Amino acid sequence: xxxxxxxxxxxxxxxxxxxxxxxxxxxxxxxxxxxxxxxxxxxxxxxxxxxxxxxxxxxxxxxxxxxxxxxxxxxxxxxxxxxxxxxxxxxxxxxxxxxxxxxxxxxxxxxxxxxxxxxxxxxxxxxxxxxxxxxxxxxxxxxxxxxxxxxxxxxxxxxxxxxxxxxxxxxxxxxxxxxxxxxxxxxxxxxxxxxxxxxxxxxxxxxxxxxxxxxxxxxxxxxxx
Numbered sequence: 001x002x003x004x005x006x007x008x009x010x011x012x013x014x015x016x017x018x019x020x021x022x023x024x025x026x027x028x029x030x031x032x033x034x035x036x037x038x039x040x041x042x043x044x045x046x047x048x049x050x051x052x053x054x055x056x057x058x059x060x061x062x063x064x065x066x067x068x069x070x071x072x073x074x075x076x077x078x079x080x081x082x083x084x085x086x087x088x089x090x091x092x093x094x095x096x097x098x099x100x101x102x103x104x105x106x107x108x109x110x111x112x113x114x115x116x117x118x119x120x121x122x123x124x125x126x127x128x129x130x131x132x133x134x135x136x137x138x139x140x141x142x143x144x145x146x147x148x149x150x151x152x153x154x155x156x157x158x159x160x161x162x163x164x165x166x167x168x169x170x171x172x173x174x175x176x177x178x179x180x181x182x183x184x185x186x187x188x189x190x191x192x193x194x195x196x197x198x199x200x201x202x203x204x205x206x207x208x209x210x211x212x213x214x215x216x217x218x219x220x221x222x223x224x225x
Contacts, residue, residue, distance in 0.1 A: 025073070034062045068104060071141030076152070079134040080160040083125040093204070095119040095211045096129055099136045106143035110175030114146075114188075117171075119208040120157060121164040121197055132157075146172045146191050154193035165196025167208045 029037075035058035039049040047054060099116040116136045139152045154168040169192045178185045197204045 031062055034065070035059055038062070067141075068102075069141055069143070071138045074138045074141075076135050076138040076156045077160045079131045079138065080127050080157065082131070083127050083161065085125045087122070087124075087126055090126070091122070093119055093121050093208060093211075094126060095208065096132050097212060099133050101136050101140035103140040103142070103144045103149065105174060105176045106145060108176040108180070109143065110179065112144065112146060112172050112174050114170060114172035116153065117169045117212050118153070118157065119167040119198070119211070120161065121204070122161070123163050125161065127161060146170055146174070146189055150191040150193045154195055158195050163196065165198040165200075165204065166193070167195070167198040167205065168193045169209075169212060 038058035038061045042049040042054055042057065049055070049058065095118070097115075097117045099118065101112075101114060101116055103112040104110065105112055118132050118136075135153060135156060139149045139156075150168055150170045153170075154166045157163075157168075158166045169190065172189045172191070173187070174189060177183070177187055194205060198208060199205070
C-alpha cells in the first residue's frame, strides 16, 4: 500500500471527462458477420461449428458480447448527473468499498475480475451510491487495461461532481496471467488514482487508504456469474 500512497497521477482537466475512441453502432459489423467470425474461430481451434453442441454457439457468443461490452453504448457521466445538495452540512469523506466488476483485457480478451474502492470529498453535493457502481460498470464493460479503467473512473467522477478530491483503488485478477502465460493463479494487481486533496494532502490520502484496510488483506475474487 505504500506504493499506492506515493503514486503521482497526471493532472486532469476539471471540465472534460475522458472519452474513448469507440465505433458508432452504424460503424460496427452486423450480427451475422459477428456470428460468422465466431464460426471461424471455432474452426481455427480445431472443431466443427456445425456439430450439434456448437451450432448455436455463435449466436450465444454474440449475445454474451452484447452484455459484456454494453459499456460502449453508455455515457458514464450521465449516471452522475443527478446529485443531492441536502446533506445537512456533511463535509467529510465518502467511501464506497468492494464494488465488484468483471471486465476483459484488451490484449487477450481474457476476463479481469476484481473490486473497485472509491472515495471522494464532496463539495456541497453528493451522488447516489448506486451511481458509483453504475460508473464502474460502464467502464468495466469495455475492452480494458486495469490502469486505464482506474483513471477513467476517477477522472469522470472528478469532472462531473467537481469535488475537493477523488481517490480510486482497483484490485484485479487477470485471466491472461492466471490461465495462460506465467499461470500465476493467486497474483492480484493493485492500481490507484489520486486527485485533488487525496493527491496533495498526505493525511487525507492515508485516511482513505486506512478505510480500505487492504494492507495484508488482499482477498481472492470469485468470477461473477
